[in-house]
Amino acid sequence: MSVVRVLPFLRAGGGAQMALDDGLLDEAEAVVARRYTWAPPALSLGKFQKLERIPGLPFEVVRRPTGGRAVLHGEAFEWSFAVVFPQGALGEDHRGGVDTALPYDLVSRSFAAAFGEMGVVLDAGRETPYQRSALCFATALRHDLFARGEKVAAIAQARRGGRVLVHGSVLERRPPDELTQVAETLLDEPWQGEGLAAAGHIVDGEMLWRRVLARLDAGVRLLREGGRLRDERRDA
Amino acid sequence: MADETYPQELKYFAEHDWVKVDGEEAVFGITWFAQDSLGEIVYADLPSAGESVSAGTTYGELESVKAVSEIYAPLSGEIVDVNGRLEDEPQLVNDDCYGDGWLIRIRMSAPDEIDSLMDADAYKAFLDHE
Numbered sequence: 001m002s003v004v005r006v007l008p009f010l011r012a013g014g015g016a017q018m019a020l021d022d023g024l025l026d027e028a029e030a031v032v033a034r035r036y037t038w039a040p041p042a043l044s045l046g047k048f049q050k051l052e053r054i055p056g057l058p059f060e061v062v063r064r065p066t067g068g069r070a071v072l073h074g075e076a077f078e079w080s081f082a083v084v085f086p087q088g089a090l091g092e093d094h095r096g097g098v099d100t101a102l103p104y105d106l107v108s109r110s111f112a113a114a115f116g117e118m119g120v121v122l123d124a125g126r127e128t129p130y131q132r133s134a135l136c137f138a139t140a141l142r143h144d145l146f147a148r149g150e151k152v153a154a155i156a157q158a159r160r161g162g163r164v165l166v167h168g169s170v171l172e173r174r175p176p177d178e179l180t181q182v183a184e185t186l187l188d189e190p191w192q193g194e195g196l197a198a199a200g201h202i203v204d205g206e207m208l209w210r211r212v213l214a215r216l217d218a219g220v221r222l223l224r225e226g227g228r229l230r231d232e233r234r235d236a
Numbered sequence: 237m238a239d240e241t242y243p244q245e246l247k248y249f250a251e252h253d254w255v256k257v258d259g260e261e262a263v264f265g266i267t268w269f270a271q272d273s274l275g276e277i278v279y280a281d282l283p284s285a286g287e288s289v290s291a292g293t294t295y296g297e298l299e300s301v302k303a304v305s306e307i308y309a310p311l312s313g314e315i316v317d318v319n320g321r322l323e324d325e326p327q328l329v330n331d332d333c334y335g336d337g338w339l340i341r342i343r344m345s346a347p348d349e350i351d352s353l354m355d356a357d358a359y360k361a362f363l364d365h366e
Contacts, residue, residue, distance in 0.1 A: 157303040
């Protein structure tokens, strides 16, 4: 029996999706994971990201409980996921009771392993200084995943009341021009984010997610037993 | 970022905040451990002067490159000052967490709450024990 409670795939608008993740961050009593798509398309902003609202946009604008920069979401080119860890879900022996890196590591490595199983060769981990870009897929942080130089999965996190929410977005292909052009105008910078297709990959999202869940489950069990995560890109 | 340090003259709260008691007032910030765990701070969402805080409850949030994280009040009281420099220079929390990276100053409403805080040695033991 899995230690990760998996919620059904949900196709819904951004407001409902973020309300659900916000509720999980407040209430989850077990490790909970879910995959979802945004319909209609939406632009999500980091919790404190500033943006002047303009009426008549071709997409919703919603705010995530997690940090980071703006992401365009839509079922034709992207899907999202959330994993919530209640306090102590990954063992209790972390210094000061806090380990902001561990949930990130677990989710990022689970995705890296799943991508590998599906033939997607990821670039070696990279981390650039935090860029003040307004676009999430224009930045490179330690736990983001890249293939052939393209950011293919972005990961952000929020901590509240002892729980941790890890949010992420898998970019399958470049969003349609009618969305990116409006995003460029709104955010005042050129679009960046071509996704898996530009790296030469078409990946079945549900199949990838199932592999991620298997890795997540194994990782949670390992950490609870006092084990350490293995970075397959570095430890192979 | 400075080396790991926990000044003896400060008090510490289990949510990784420090307190500098100054007469009837107290200054709050986050510890070296907290800022190191969070990574580069990119935004500080702090309350305004005149608002109240209660010991053990959240009063703001810090966004770092790793996470959006709540900040907890070690003591109760009314906020008399907020570090406005963090609006433009949030990385001060990393660069000088016990100095220019302070967060808020309060006028204490229950000074005896200080007795429940840890000294530097107890906080270091807390970090190593947890």
